[in-house]
Amino acid sequence: MIFKELHLANFGKFQNKTLTFKKGLNIIVGENESGKSTLFQAFLGILFGFKQDSKRYLPWQNPTSYKARLALDDNCTEIYLERDFLEDTVSFIQKENNHMSSFQYKASPLGRSAEREIYLNKIQDLFGFCEPEIFKHSLFIEQRSLHLPPQNQTATDVKQMISHISELKYDEICSRLEERYFEITKKNPSGLDKRNDRILEDLQKQILDLEEKIKKTRENQESLKKLSEKITNLKETITTKEIRLKAVTESLIAIEQLAKFSKKETEIKDSLNDLKKRKAIIERLTEQLTQIQKSKPQVNRLSIGLFIVSLFALPMIFFSANISIFWLILLFIAFSVLFGQHFYTQKKAQSHFQLQEMRVKSQLEVLPDPHKLDQTIEQHQKSLFEIEAQKIEFKQKVTDGNKAEKESLTQTLHQLRETHTIEKQNYIYFAKGLQSPFTLEEDLFDLKEKEKILRTKSRVLWLAKETLETMIIEFRKEHLKLFAKDMEKTFQIIAKDSYQNIAFEKETLTPSLEWQKTPISITSLSCGTQDQLYFSMKLSLLKHLGSDRHLPLFLDDPFVNFDHERRLKVLDLLKHYAKEHQLFLFTYDSWYSEKLGRNNIHEITL
Amino acid sequence: MPLKVLHTADLHLGTHFPSLGNYGPEREKDFLTTFSSIIKLSLDQKVDLVLIAGDLFDSPHPSLNLFGTVKAELEKLIDANIPIALIPGTHDNIMASDHIYRHPFFEQTILFKEPILKEPKFLDLKEHPIYLYGMAYHPDVPGEYLKNLKRRDMPGIHLGLLHGSIQGSPDWKIYAKDFPVSIDELASLNLDYIALGHYHNRMVYSHEGKIIASYTGTPEGKRFKESGQRYVHLLEFKEGSPLELTPVPINTKTLLEKEIDLFTFPTQTSLAKEILKLSPQKEKTLLRIILKGVTENILDIEKIYSEIAPYFPHVEILDETSVMNSQWMSHLEKENSIRGFFVRRMKEKMDEVKDPLEKELQVASFKEILFEFQKKAELS
Numbered sequence: 001m002i003f004k005e006l007h008l009a010n011f012g013k014f015q016n017k018t019l020t021f022k023k024g025l026n027i028i029v030g031e032n033e034s035g036k037s038t039l040f041q042a043f044l045g046i047l048f049g050f051k052q053d054s055k056r057y058l059p060w061q062n063p064t065s066y067k068a069r070l071a072l073d074d075n076c077t078e079i080y081l082e083r084d085f086l087e088d089t090v091s092f093i094q095k096e097n098n099h100m101s102s103f104q105y106k107a108s109p110l111g112r113s114a115e116r117e118i119y120l121n122k123i124q125d126l127f128g129f130c131e132p133e134i135f136k137h138s139l140f141i142e143q144r145s146l147h148l149p150p151q152n153q154t155a156t157d158v159k160q161m162i163s164h165i166s167e168l169k170y171d172e173i174c175s176r177l178e179e180r181y182f183e184i185t186k187k188n189p190s191g192l193d194k195r196n197d198r199i200l201e202d203l204q205k206q207i208l209d210l211e212e213k214i215k216k217t218r219e220n221q222e223s224l225k226k227l228s229e230k231i232t233n234l235k236e237t238i239t240t241k242e243i244r245l246k247a248v249t250e251s252l253i254a255i256e257q258l259a260k261f262s263k264k265e266t267e268i269k270d271s272l273n274d275l276k277k278r279k280a281i282i283e284r285l286t287e288q289l290t291q292i293q294k295s296k297p298q299v300n301r302l303s304i305g306l307f308i309v310s311l312f313a314l315p316m317i318f319f320s321a322n323i324s325i326f327w328l329i330l331l332f333i334a335f336s337v338l339f340g341q342h343f344y345t346q347k348k349a350q351s352h353f354q355l356q357e358m359r360v361k362s363q364l365e366v367l368p369d370p371h372k373l374d375q376t377i378e379q380h381q382k383s384l385f386e387i388e389a390q391k392i393e394f395k396q397k398v399t400d401g402n403k404a405e406k407e408s409l410t411q412t413l414h415q416l417r418e419t420h421t422i423e424k425q426n427y428i429y430f431a432k433g434l435q436s437p438f439t440l441e442e443d444l445f446d447l448k449e450k451e452k453i454l455r456t457k458s459r460v461l462w463l464a465k466e467t468l469e470t471m472i473i474e475f476r477k478e479h480l481k482l483f484a485k486d487m488e489k490t491f492q493i494i495a496k497d498s499y500q501n502i503a504f505e506k507e508t509l510t511p512s513l514e515w516q517k518t519p520i521s522i523t524s525l526s527c528g529t530q531d532q533l534y535f536s537m538k539l540s541l542l543k544h545l546g547s548d549r550h551l552p553l554f555l556d557d558p559f560v561n562f563d564h565e566r567r568l569k570v571l572d573l574l575k576h577y578a579k580e581h582q583l584f585l586f587t588y589d590s591w592y593s594e595k596l597g598r599n600n601i602h603e604i605t606l
Numbered sequence: 607m608p609l610k611v612l613h614t615a616d617l618h619l620g621t622h623f624p625s626l627g628n629y630g631p632e633r634e635k636d637f638l639t640t641f642s643s644i645i646k647l648s649l650d651q652k653v654d655l656v657l658i659a660g661d662l663f664d665s666p667h668p669s670l671n672l673f674g675t676v677k678a679e680l681e682k683l684i685d686a687n688i689p690i691a692l693i694p695g696t697h698d699n700i701m702a703s704d705h706i707y708r709h710p711f712f713e714q715t716i717l718f719k720e721p722i723l724k725e726p727k728f729l730d731l732k733e734h735p736i737y738l739y740g741m742a743y744h745p746d747v748p749g750e751y752l753k754n755l756k757r758r759d760m761p762g763i764h765l766g767l768l769h770g771s772i773q774g775s776p777d778w779k780i781y782a783k784d785f786p787v788s789i790d791e792l793a794s795l796n797l798d799y800i801a802l803g804h805y806h807n808r809m810v811y812s813h814e815g816k817i818i819a820s821y822t823g824t825p826e827g828k829r830f831k832e833s834g835q836r837y838v839h840l841l842e843f844k845e846g847s848p849l850e851l852t853p854v855p856i857n858t859k860t861l862l863e864k865e866i867d868l869f870t871f872p873t874q875t876s877l878a879k880e881i882l883k884l885s886p887q888k889e890k891t892l893l894r895i896i897l898k899g900v901t902e903n904i905l906d907i908e909k910i911y912s913e914i915a916p917y918f919p920h921v922e923i924l925d926e927t928s929v930m931n932s933q934w935m936s937h938l939e940k941e942n943s944i945r946g947f948f949v950r951r952m953k954e955k956m957d958e959v960k961d962p963l964e965k966e967l968q969v970a971s972f973k974e975i976l977f978e979f980q981k982k983a984e985l986s
């Protein structure tokens with residue numbers, strides 16, 4: 001496949017500029033700022049579009065039209081590719097045996113679309129890949145990219161360079177993945193752990209701390225719950241004991257009271273008996289008095305009447321019946337005697353009774369007033385009744401408790417109350433600062449989520465690194481044999497005069513060379529030889545990448561800093577490569593054209 | 607005169623936000639600003655009563671500074687003769703012996719400090735006799751004590767405060783410690799309204815056509831699950847008419863969680879532009895973007911972040927995109943390079959892996975490698 005023509009309708013500083021190319025070596029000669037880099041970018045831009053900075057080559061003169069076209073020849077098929085950079089559309093015209101097909105694709109380098117997909121498939125068919133980056137890294141050799149600074153000329157560096165034969169620096173990617181892995185964690189799955197903690201370890205520590213805190217909070221909560229139950233139980237026990245103590249105390253008081261009441265009751269009863277006895281005496285005496293008073297002889301009014309009547313009747317009888325005075329006197333005397341005796345007897349009896357009456361009365365006088373006595377008795381009886389009622393009341397309060405129990409209860413209660421106070425204080429002390437497990441658990445949840453993400457990320461990165469490393473080894477095993485063979489071939493052409501038995505180790509691509517039958521190390525290779533080595537590797541890679549498509553190679557004067565000898569060696573290489581590939585060498589120097597002979601090359605002057 | 611009541615809950619003042627990075631301390635201030643807005647709203651609306659249904663604070667021991675600020679705000683209500691009824695919640699619970707509600711300041715409020723209600727608290731407002739029922743959350747107090755909140759037979763408006771979880775709330779796992787309650791149980795209390803707290807998104811519960819209870823949700827979103835506008839509830843009790851409940855937006859900042867399918871966004875720049883269009887008030891939006899779908903380019907999340915982060919107080923981007931089925935991948939597969947070899951081998955390998963977790967890891971590592979390929983290529 002070769003590029004036949006580049007037409008820059010409007011691209012950067014170029015306007016309506018057409019460059020034709022030929023098979024073999026095309027040398028584009030131009031001074032600095034003549035637009036050599038723009039030309040290379042035009043190739044890239046037409047094929048792939050610009051992902052970033054698409055306005056960089058906006059035409060200076062006519063920015064409304066921003067177009068460029070490429071003509072290619074691929075096994076007798078002519079292909080015209082024209083890109084409108086403003087619209088990001090590509091016209092794809094294919095001519096084969098007088099047959100022409102034309103397509104227009106919306107082929108922006110960004111996003112996805114069916115049209116872009118078809119277009120990229122066509123590019124992939126042409127080049128074996130369809131990425132501008134691959135194009136840049138494989139088909140393009142920049143200025144100074146072949147130059148190795150002297151301090152890097154160690155075996156390792158050269159080996160390193162050799163291992164980077166491919167389009168990207170895969171080993172660097174592995175290192176980058178590893179670096180990113182170790183930014184997250186210090187755990188090294190394939191060796192000694194790093195010394196300092198990384199974010200994952202910090203996070204894990206925070207999680208452990210928080211878990212510990214939650215555990216403690218939960219434990220505290222649990223023990224507080226138990227403590228709270230204990231306090232409640234204590235309170236209940238205290239209440240029960242207090243009730244019992246009260247009962248026992250009351251019982252003891254009741255027993256004491258009952259004894260007092262019994263004593264009082266006896267006293268009252270004794271007093272009452274006494275009173276009752278007195279009352280009986282009074283009653284008897286009163287009875288006696290009544291009897292005496294009843295029996296006391298009274299001056300018989302009838303006798304007195306009779307006596308008076310007799311006194312008056314006698315003279316009347318005398319006068320009427322003519323009774324002698326004698327008789328009258330006799331009768332009178334008889335009457336007087338009779339009455340006199342009668343009165344005497346009566347008087348005597350009367351004084352007897354009076355005496356008796358006086359005796360009884362005097363007896364009654366020393367005795368209390370019966371009315372008051374009755375009142376006292378009544379009072380006493382009431383008191384007895386009251387005492388009886390109280391006794392019943394107190395009897396109800398009497399239990400089996402005794403003084404010993406009271407004492408023991410008092411003591412127990414004292415202890416219980418003390419314990420209760422202490423436990424309550426404990427509760428307050430332990431419950432102080434108790435955090436809400438809800439808040440802590442939410443924090444823990446957040447941390448764990450974060451940790452999970454980081455842990456997964458670290459696993460992913462390590463897996464990525466391991467996978468890529470394995471793949472690189474596998475790839476090298478499978479493909480490097482081909483490389484080695486190809487490189488040997490190329491290298492032999494350019495270095496056969498200096499070295500013998502040139503060979504590459506099939507897996508590591510370590511070159512082994514002999515100089516005057518002595519094996520030499522690659523570090524002893526001259527700079528020029530190292531360039532050749534690298535250049536041949538690059539060419540082999542291109543061959544491989546293009547799957548034998550014989551892709552063109554763009555060289556942006558990579559030999560600009562080479563000394564004369566090195567440049568001469570490069571010429572051999574270019575000549576050799578130009579046999580199978582189209583080459584574009586951008587340079588300011590006409591030295592190449594002169595050395596190679598203008599007939600053997602196609603020179604374009606900008 | 608109708609009775610006006612403001613209901614809020616789950617303010618979680620004093621929450622720390624380590625996951626928000628630098629914005630964490632600012633977020634704490636947002637919460638306080640929202641709290642001040644609630645107080646201001648109560649004063650402006652001249653409400654007769656403010657109900658706070660638990661988790662006023664995020665912990666039983668808020669800092670002195672925070673408590674001072676909260677006290678000063680609440681005092682504005684007290685000075686305006688607006689009573690405040692509140693219950694401790696799950697976060698600011700009363701298990702600790704030195705919990706904040708022991709502070710004498712709360713004597714000026716109607717605080718239900720006990721986990722078991724004995725008698726409702728009486729309040730005479732605008733000739734409306736009010737009976738307030740509430741219980742402080744305590745994990746060891748069984749749900750049967752809910753019955754203590756049952757309406758007493760007295761004329762007046764009967765209002766409840768409860769910090770617990772209503773069974774049947776969407777996306778919400780309910781644990782025994784969450785004090786689970788059913789709507790029927792709530793209805794059986796026969797209260798005129800129950801101010802609920804604990805669930806962080808707004809929910810209004812009706813029974814037989816009447817509003818019986820509601821969750822206001824957090825007035826300021828605590829997590830991205832609490833995205834969008836946040837509210838408090840204004841309640842109006844008019845004699846003879848049903849209870850009127852008005853949600854009033856109150857949040858200071860808005861959490862916004864958006865899933866974006868990258869199929870429609872060809873470039874990172876257009877993606878960033880699209881993200882910027884998501885919110886009209888970017889300076890008030892805390893954003894979480896979840897990127898999904900198939901992408902042609904492995905995303906440089908840091909770059910996208912750098913483009914959108916300056917516009918928002920806080921941005922987080924979760925990359926859940928896949929490149930497995932991208933066109934890019936199908937081209938890589940055909941390449942005769944280590945990359946091509948790698949893609950072919952990885953695809954084979956992934957087909958062999960059966961364990962879904964292992965597969966997930968493989969896919970992710972694959973993506974990391976591709977990301978590095980792309981980045982390395984772009985850099986060079």
